[in-house]
Amino acid sequence: MTRTRAVTHTNGAKRNGRFDRFTDRGSRREGGAVEFQLLGAVEAWEQKLQLDLGPRKQRFTFAILALNVNQLVPVERLVDLTWPSQPPRTAHHAIHVRVSRLRQAIRQCRSGNNDADIITRGSAYMLKVNPLSIDVHRFRAVVAGARQENDDAVKVSLLRHALAMWHGPPLADVTTPDAAAVLCHGLEEARLSALEECLDAELRLGRHAAVVGELTDLVALHPYRQRLQAQLMLALYRCGRVTDALDAYRTARARLADELALEPESRLSDLQRSILRADPALEPPRAHTPARTQLPHEIWSFVRSDARSEEIAVEAHELTKWFGARTAVDSVSFTARKGEVIGLLGPNGAGKTTTIRMLSTLLAPTGGDFSVAGVPSSRPADIRPLIGVLPENPGFPGHHTGVEYLTYHGRLFGLSREEAVRTAVKLLGQVGLADAARARVATYSRGMRQRLGLARALVNDPAVVLLDEPTTGLDPTGQLEILTLVRTIAETRGTTVLLSTHAVPEVERICTGVLILDQGRLISSQVMT
Numbered sequence: 001m002t003r004t005r006a007v008t009h010t011n012g013a014k015r016n017g018r019f020d021r022f023t024d025r026g027s028r029r030e031g032g033a034v035e036f037q038l039l040g041a042v043e044a045w046e047q048k049l050q051l052d053l054g055p056r057k058q059r060f061t062f063a064i065l066a067l068n069v070n071q072l073v074p075v076e077r078l079v080d081l082t083w084p085s086q087p088p089r090t091a092h093h094a095i096h097v098r099v100s101r102l103r104q105a106i107r108q109c110r111s112g113n114n115d116a117d118i119i120t121r122g123s124a125y126m127l128k129v130n131p132l133s134i135d136v137h138r139f140r141a142v143v144a145g146a147r148q149e150n151d152d153a154v155k156v157s158l159l160r161h162a163l164a165m166w167h168g169p170p171l172a173d174v175t176t177p178d179a180a181a182v183l184c185h186g187l188e189e190a191r192l193s194a195l196e197e198c199l200d201a202e203l204r205l206g207r208h209a210a211v212v213g214e215l216t217d218l219v220a221l222h223p224y225r226q227r228l229q230a231q232l233m234l235a236l237y238r239c240g241r242v243t244d245a246l247d248a249y250r251t252a253r254a255r256l257a258d259e260l261a262l263e264p265e266s267r268l269s270d271l272q273r274s275i276l277r278a279d280p281a282l283e284p285p286r287a288h289t290p291a292r293t294q295l296p297h298e299i300w301s302f303v304r305s306d307a308r309s310e311e312i313a314v315e316a317h318e319l320t321k322w323f324g325a326r327t328a329v330d331s332v333s334f335t336a337r338k339g340e341v342i343g344l345l346g347p348n349g350a351g352k353t354t355t356i357r358m359l360s361t362l363l364a365p366t367g368g369d370f371s372v373a374g375v376p377s378s379r380p381a382d383i384r385p386l387i388g389v390l391p392e393n394p395g396f397p398g399h400h401t402g403v404e405y406l407t408y409h410g411r412l413f414g415l416s417r418e419e420a421v422r423t424a425v426k427l428l429g430q431v432g433l434a435d436a437a438r439a440r441v442a443t444y445s446r447g448m449r450q451r452l453g454l455a456r457a458l459v460n461d462p463a464v465v466l467l468d469e470p471t472t473g474l475d476p477t478g479q480l481e482i483l484t485l486v487r488t489i490a491e492t493r494g495t496t497v498l499l500s501t502h503a504v505p506e507v508e509r510i511c512t513g514v515l516i517l518d519q520g521r522l523i524s525s526q527v528m529t
């Protein structure tokens with residue numbers, strides 16, 4: 001028997017990277033604190049339950065109090081903001097009623113860690129709560145924390161986490177964009193700056209291929225932001241698309257001249273000159289050495305899903321499978337902990353798929369056993385809700401749209417129709433398929449289908465994701481996209497990933513540990529540094 005423990009990171013970014021970019025509610029951690037959302041629709045959530053904050057105008061009042069959390073807001077100010085031109089005679093009374101109802105709603109769910117309350121002082125109101133339970137304030141705190149980070153991988157994960165708190169324009173369902181812009185002064189600029197910083201860090205990490213598409217879209221949306229233009233030029237250049245990089249410069253310069261009568265900033269013109277002379281300084285950096293996060297504990301504890309990095313997610317004990325006289329998997333034992341990405345590496349016929357299929361409960365082991373999140377393999381029906389699986393050749397019904405397909409799977413896991421649709425839309429956004437959500441799967445490329453398969457594997461918010469050769473058949477860009485997604489899933493959700501592959505570079509790129517199989521036996525295990 002070979003007994004292996006594929007753990008003990010030296011990689012601080014991966015070990016600490018349990019921020020829940022993919023669980024869009026940071027509050028879904030233990031303790032049941034309520035999370036208030038202003039970035040998009042104005043909502044309140046306690047775990048997976050939505051708290052009713054009342055009709056639109058009542059939620060608008062709440063939004064003002066939440067933006068000014070722990071500060072007294074005079075009722076006059078609430079009246080002015082609610083009725084900018086001519087308040088009705090009953091305005092004060094109306095605000096009073098709204099605040100009373102909001103107070104009731106908030107107090108109703110004062111379970112667990114929720115200590116939110118609205119207090120009255122004279123003719124002013126104050127929402128009293130930890131500011132980090134409000135997404136706007138948490139966004140700013142996480143971005144500020146990310147700026148202190150020296151490790152670009154951690155910086156990127158934090159910034160992506162912060163950016164994923166945005167579900168739409170601030171206060172989207174309670175007021176007009178103009179009024180929201182006045183109330184949320186500087187917030188959109190803060191979002192764009194965070195995005196630019198994140199993309200700079202991605203480029204420093206050598207992830208130009210992964211971000212070039214995102215940058216192309218961003219430049220189209222924000223044609224006058226020269227930092228984005230420069231990032232796009234650099235990404236294109238590093239992808240070997242020198243002509244496109246120079247075209248991007250020409251387009252930017254022409255647009256600035258025609259529409260704003262401006263010359264490009266030196267960052268653009270210098271970059272263009274560097275590209276023309278193939279300056280070696282533009283080459284992508286070498287692999288980076290991660291450092292420990294420096295995020296302050298208070299913010300960190302709001303960001304990551306939990307601190308139990310030693311929690312065992314999968315434990316296999318002498319796992320064995322025979323097919324007749326053939327031994328496909330032979331006494332394989334290992335442990336994988338929460339948030340690890342473990343590569344199952346080996347040549348054809350090594351037993352990778354059979355191992356994945358046993359852990360997926362599709363095949364019963366001939367010998368040995370395993371557990372997932374503490375549930376033993378003798379209870380496969382209880383394991384299934386804890387895992388997400390992307391098989392080697394997943395079948396997709398081409399006539400369904402992406403959103404229909406994921407909604408269907410969400411329903412299979414017991415989500416209400418509304419929850420299933422919401423989950424489907426959220427996951428499609430997270431795997432980069434938002435634009436294709438309503439297109440039929442038959443029209444998806446192979447890379448898009450693999451991303452859809454990953455989204456499907458996440459529908460039930462699993463503790464463990466099992467991926468069988470997820471990059472097979474993809475071009476290098478598609479491979480990189482899938483690998484980046486897989487790493488992000490582990491870093492942001494704390495999900496444990498077991499991934500089978502033939503490819504050593506894939507393991508080197510994203511795995512925290514590797515199990516090497518040959519002829520069914522575990523011949524080596526290593527922690528990746």
Ligand SMILES: Nc1ncnc2c1ncn2[C@@H]1O[C@H](COP(=O)(O)OP(=O)(O)OP(=O)(O)O)[C@@H](O)[C@H]1O
Nearest residue numbers: 323326327328346347348349350351352353354355
């Ligand atoms: N259903 C089956 N019936 C009989 N033999 C099987 C079956 N499934 C797998 N095997 C055998 O078990 C061994 C391990 O196969 P497995 O598919 O797990 O390997 P693998 O490492 O995933 O290979 P590949 O990289 O080619 O997918 C092989 O010798 C294979 O022929």
